[in-house]
Amino acid sequence: MSKISPLSGFPELLPAQRAVEREVIASVSRTFELHGFANIETRVVEPIERLAKGGEVDKEIYVLQRIAAEPDAKADLGLHFDLTVPFARYVLEHAGHLQFPFRRFQVQPAWRGERPQEGRYRQFTQADVDIVGRDELPFHHDVEVMSVMVDALGRLPIPRVSFQFNNRKLIQGFYRGLGIDDVTEAIRVIDKLDKLPEDEVARLLVERVGTTPGQAQRCLELATIRVPDTSFVEQVRALGVSDELLDQGLEELAAVVEGCRAVAGDRVGVEANLRIARGLDYYTGTVVEIFMEGYERLKSVGGGGRYDALASDGRTTYPGVGVSFGVSRTLVPLLADGVLSGSRPVPSAVLVALNTEDERAASTAVAAALRARDIACEVAPEPAKFGKQIRFAERRGIPFVWFVQADAETGQQSHQVKDIRSGEQVDADPATWAPPEADLRPTINTEETPK
Template identity: 75%
Template sequence: MSGKPTPLSGFPELLPAERVVEQQVIDTLRRVFELHGFAGIETRVVEPLDRLAKGGEIDKEIYGLHRLQGEAEGRDVDPSRQLGLHFDLTVPFARYVLENSGKLEFPFRRYQIQPAWRGERPQVGRYRQFTQADVDIVGQGELGFHHDVEVMRVMVAAIAALPFPPVSFQFNNRKLIQGFYRGLGLTDVTAAIRVIDKLDKMPREVVVEQLTTLAGASPEQAEQCLRLASIRASDTSFVEEVRALGVEDDLLETGLTELAAVIEGCAAAASDRVSVEANLRIARGLDYYTGTVVEIFMAGYEHLKSVGGGGRYDALADDGKNTYPGVGVSLGVSRTVVPLVADGVLSASRSVPSAVLVALATEESRPSSEAVAAALRSRGIPCEVAAAPQRFGKQIRTAERRGIPFVWFPADAETNHHVKDIRSGDQVEADPALWTPPDQDLRPQVVVSPSSTIKETQ
């Protein structure tokens, strides 16, 4: 390749130190998910276009996939054979469940951390290629409500373990909303939900107007909808606030009970940086949510809107014999990590995994240095041998530039092995078969900006 390539917007590529941050976020998520018994899966990156597209039409955000040779020869044009890159992890997961239903044990507990592709206008927090982390439980025929509480609590616990700014889980329940609107006597409940979901994008008076024109609400009914949407609480006090509005409906009562259980269940996993709140404005625009819904927001990054979300869906997939209900929640890994790294909120203690640089006195002594490195690696200590036998001062500066905390000087005919902490200048005699660096130096650490109150995390 000749000449400097032109960058492609919307396809973030991280430098090594930035990748350290992303990888440790992913590792933390994986560790928490597996701690709760969720199995990791990975699906193919392509799906048939007719499965990806909504309503039989190809969505403008879907990236199509084709062979250049096949197109030139007039092949691969059969619509049933046309492929596209998945734009989320839900569509491939639904297909995965259908294809493997006879091999899976239900309820099936799954997590999936993979890239997805979406052809939208790139901007901060929105990329054409991005990594998501999903966690779901899917049943066959039925799925108990307690799984709603469990899945949401797992994601609360996972984010509480991450070095993020304060994060808020905003919960609601579609049964609560639908029951309230039905109890009000609205004729088009779905239209009302869609209008209320735009409250953060439109002035109040426009929302009232659309409730009347699109959802058939009277001015009094529209005001009641807005009163419901204004209720927020960090505990179950919202139940009495809703009942005080004077609307009665069995579905409403079910929604209130379920939402209260989710708030109480997730509160136990919350922390000083992760809060849980009932927010009766949250609706989630996707039609398939049928119960619990959640959106996740990160303090200081409100311009990103939600950085994650999900909910209960009673028909993830249907094979004609069985319906597969599920509940899940997704976190935008790229959506959170890339802006935090770009703003200097999160960084890495070093850009390489090596904790030790083994010095090289002469090219002839390379076997001795390699033997030291092998001894350290055999005990799980990441290290590397100096690239060239420069002066030791230069080799120390090389380690310093790369963030490697220790330099090892192999024994020779006159001296024993020594290891130097180049940060403090302390140098001690050491045995490569016994010496171990402090735990915090063994692997790169995620470092939080000093202006943040978040503690460092490994």
């Protein structure tokens, strides 16, 4: 075989980096479970007609075919490109076996054949949390599911994240109250504020949506409201538009911002940002995008919202609300920049040294005694001088080396353990000794400033 080149868009982690990813996934999963969300995994393939809905993402779908298929066989399966489509299908397929409201989280890869760039990969892992009702889903679940993600991300050692909330009813009601007919097109134009200057967006509102210059001005005023509390309610009221749906949107958004602020510690920002629309058409209430400080170039690292028809089988409709965290989008850049790193590439806290190959059984017995008390360890692969064994441990970041010595005359064993960082070496009993809690497992090292 020849030299291997990486596949663009398919990042792979080295063991110490993977330890970071595992810790992050374990942490968010544990938070979701504490809030009563059950984990599921879906198969990674879906019928193509379920995946391809005429959206932008369609052309990025990977289709699948057996290599031995007839040349003109129609491919009918594709890899899922998010976790929402398969989840909606799972709910429909298994509805008879689920209890509603159904609270689930899901951490799996998804695939998109798009042009790879930082934060955008062809295979990427997401962590989604959703609540789905049958026929109806009370609004308080919006507050709940968003708070859960705030709680989950607040526990991670990543740079500070900011949840920016808006509400589709608020936007829609405002536009309607203002007298704009084509609300969808107006949202689409306002969404361009990221890329175009305000006066250009105003011009497009007049041209494409048919607003008056005055209406366009008010749309822009709404879209520039951004506050870390519920003061947006008064600011919107001050714009003088009144509409029933607007009122409902204001109330919902205020409840979401308040509920999330209540659980957000220092590591999470919560804002009402009335420019957020999320392009996707199926959101019907709460919408959110999550950004990470110092990594605004990644655009959002997560997002979601309320969809009143996540799934439907014609008779029953399943409304849902949920939010997705881009695990790969967040971690791959942070690991590449050295902002996060794993403390060591191996789980072992102890290397049990080996004097001679004949004495392997003695070292293996020490390892077994440590493992019985949940201490990960490994026996040196070959006998070597002590200095060489210490260097072996050093290269792997294993903090402790254990030495077994048998007295040549009595055969009696003596045990010592060395902390190779401090050099301290002490007598130890394999049945009772334990490393400090902090050394038991690989941990995540953080660097304050990105390189």
